[in-house]
Amino acid sequence: MNGPRKALSTRCVHGPGIPPGPAPRPTSPPLYLTSSFTFDTTDEMADVLGGRSPGFSYSRLGNPTRAEAERRLADLEGAEAALLASSGMAAISSALLATCSAGDHVVASSALYGNTRSLLAGLLARLGIESTSVAPGDPAAARRARRPSTRALYVETIANPTLEVADLPGWGAIAREAGLPLLVDNTFATPVLCRPLEQGAALVLHSATKYLSGHGDLMAGVVAGDLALVARARATAQDLGCVADPFSAWLLVRGLPTLPLRVRRQAETAAALADVLRAHPAVASVRYPGSSSFLVSGSGILGVELRGGREAGARFLDALRLFTRAPTLGDVHSLAVHPATTTHRQLDEAQLAAAGIAPGYVRLSVGLEDAADLAADLAAALAAVGTGTETGKETGKETGTEGG
Numbered sequence: 001m002n003g004p005r006k007a008l009s010t011r012c013v014h015g016p017g018i019p020p021g022p023a024p025r026p027t028s029p030p031l032y033l034t035s036s037f038t039f040d041t042t043d044e045m046a047d048v049l050g051g052r053s054p055g056f057s058y059s060r061l062g063n064p065t066r067a068e069a070e071r072r073l074a075d076l077e078g079a080e081a082a083l084l085a086s087s088g089m090a091a092i093s094s095a096l097l098a099t100c101s102a103g104d105h106v107v108a109s110s111a112l113y114g115n116t117r118s119l120l121a122g123l124l125a126r127l128g129i130e131s132t133s134v135a136p137g138d139p140a141a142a143r144r145a146r147r148p149s150t151r152a153l154y155v156e157t158i159a160n161p162t163l164e165v166a167d168l169p170g171w172g173a174i175a176r177e178a179g180l181p182l183l184v185d186n187t188f189a190t191p192v193l194c195r196p197l198e199q200g201a202a203l204v205l206h207s208a209t210k211y212l213s214g215h216g217d218l219m220a221g222v223v224a225g226d227l228a229l230v231a232r233a234r235a236t237a238q239d240l241g242c243v244a245d246p247f248s249a250w251l252l253v254r255g256l257p258t259l260p261l262r263v264r265r266q267a268e269t270a271a272a273l274a275d276v277l278r279a280h281p282a283v284a285s286v287r288y289p290g291s292s293s294f295l296v297s298g299s300g301i302l303g304v305e306l307r308g309g310r311e312a313g314a315r316f317l318d319a320l321r322l323f324t325r326a327p328t329l330g331d332v333h334s335l336a337v338h339p340a341t342t343t344h345r346q347l348d349e350a351q352l353a354a355a356g357i358a359p360g361y362v363r364l365s366v367g368l369e370d371a372a373d374l375a376a377d378l379a380a381a382l383a384a385v386g387t388g389t390e391t392g393k394e395t396g397k398e399t400g401t402e403g404g
Contacts, residue, residue, distance in 0.1 A: 008076065008192065013257040016075035019068055031250040032056075032064045059246060061238055069249040072256060073212075076191045077204050079224035083234045084249055088187065088207025089115050090242035091221025091233075093123075095203050096152065098232035099181055102128030104151040109136040109166060111159035111355065114344040116185070120154075139170030146174075152181050157196060157295070158188035161339040161363040162356045163287045163303050168294050172200020181229060187211065187330075192263040193296040202226045203233070208244075210330030211300075214255045214262050218248040262332070262368065266300025269374065270366040274302050276375045282307055282316075282385045284360070300367075301329060306360035312385050313338050313360040319384035322369055322377040329365035334374055337363050 006014070019029065037056045039045035047053035049061075056062045066084050074082035085091040096119070100106060108120055110133035120131040134141035136155050153175050155166045168184065175182035181202035186194060190211045196204045203225035206212055213220065221244075223233045237243050244252075274288040287303035289295065306312035317325055323336040327343060337343060339357050347355060366374065 009260045011072075011075055012259050015068075015072045019071065021064075029065060029068045029250065029253050031246060032059075033246050034063075035059050060241060060243055063246045063249070065246040065253075066244055066249040069244070069253050072253060073208075073222050074224050076256075077186075077224040078191075078195060078197050079204065079230070080227035081230040082222060082224035083230055083237060084208070084244040084252070085221040085223065085237050086242045086244050086248075087219045088185075088205070088209060088221040089119070090237060090240075091205050091207070091223045092116055092185065093119060094233040094237040094240070094242065095183055095205055095223045095229075096120075096124060096129070096154070097236045098229060099152040099183070099203075100124070100129045101151075103149060104129050105147045105149040106131040106152050106154055107142050107145045107150055108133055108154040109156060109159065110134060111136050111162050111164045111166075112154075112156060113160040113185070114339075114346050116154075116156075117344075118346050136164050136166035139167050139174050142171060143174050143177075146178060146180075150178070150180060152183055154183045154185075156185040156188070157194050158289055158299055158301070160188065161301075161303060161337075161343060161361070163188075163289055163298075163301060164356070165289045165292065165295060168194070168196060168199040168201070175200050175202070181226070188299045188301055189295060190259065190263050190299075192260050193267070193299060194294055197225055199294050203229055208252055210328065211263055212255065212259065212330075213252055214259065214330060214332060215251075216328065216331040216333065218251040220244045220248045220252055263300065264297075265368060266366045267297045269371045270300045270302045270364075271298060272371050273364070273366060273374060273378060274298075276378060277302070277304050277382075280379075280382045282312070282382045284358075300365060302364050302366070304362050304364065305358045306362065306385055308360060308385065310338075310340065310359040313340075313362050316362060316381050316385045319381035320377055321380070322374055323364060323381075329363070331365065332368045334367035334369055334377075335365040337365075339363055 036058050048055040048057050069084050070082040108131050132145040134145050183203045184196035184201040185205045186196050187207045206222040208220035208222050274286050277283050278286045284305040284307045289298040291297045323334045326335045327337050
């Protein structure tokens, strides 16, 4: 593609211009399903492995299919470079280990995915990397939490599973002021709804298993952004052996052309379902983010807190028929999960309360089914729960995060 920069939807289909390779070129990127590559001479192999000549030698170090996926992902985020790791957690781990060492400190959002919390409080803490948690909407608290040893700031655009929206411009301003890299997990928003690098992030992260793939058939993670930081994350991922395999990279490229269509449709349906849920007496509160100066709209995720606590949440989940019970999101299928017993099972009751996860809270990931059919499924499941007043356990208030 030549001329002015094309729109995101066009780039999702075509990529950032003509990919490298001999003509005639295939309409779909080739799948290089190989563990290694051969060379004509010893010197040629030594030059490629030593980085003196371009090329591929061993798929842990580089693979043409993965390189094409990384090229496209960097373009969608407006990044200098991208790394495709073997999972979202592999991407997060590689990025944090690329920016921090023993004795360093991270200021992180208090609203994070459960395994990210575990990584900060467990493995990284054992390696001598400390962290302090602050509210994602309070950049001033992040400024106060900084130490001389702080080496990175970490936040999620839309928090998993509470759906709190971070003040990205505020976090970006602090990062620039302090000369620190801001790492932003943009999984829920995708580059369709938010572009964190434009808000001051140095690295943007994704669980590509979710919306970027969109079809529930691969596992991968993304680190995109500053060229030097991505190079360090890549070296870390190569050493740990947590880069994406060629087939997952190929599946990811296959899913990207429909990314804008899927994300926008899912967000539209989710906003409509949020209105349906708010009107039901069994529902204590609904969480669905509205738009902002940096967020085009809410994602395809919404949260609902049932009156009656954990028991009501379980009855609601078990009564769903179109929403499938599964601990993931961003699929073409609609999915439902109870965070307190799944994604955030590592937390005790006090920690769950501090994280804003109520016992009756359910996270819904809206797929591509018809909105009316999904609304009917939710209505039937709510009928199975009842009003919640029978148990005398009415809880919750309307959250300020709802909108759309």
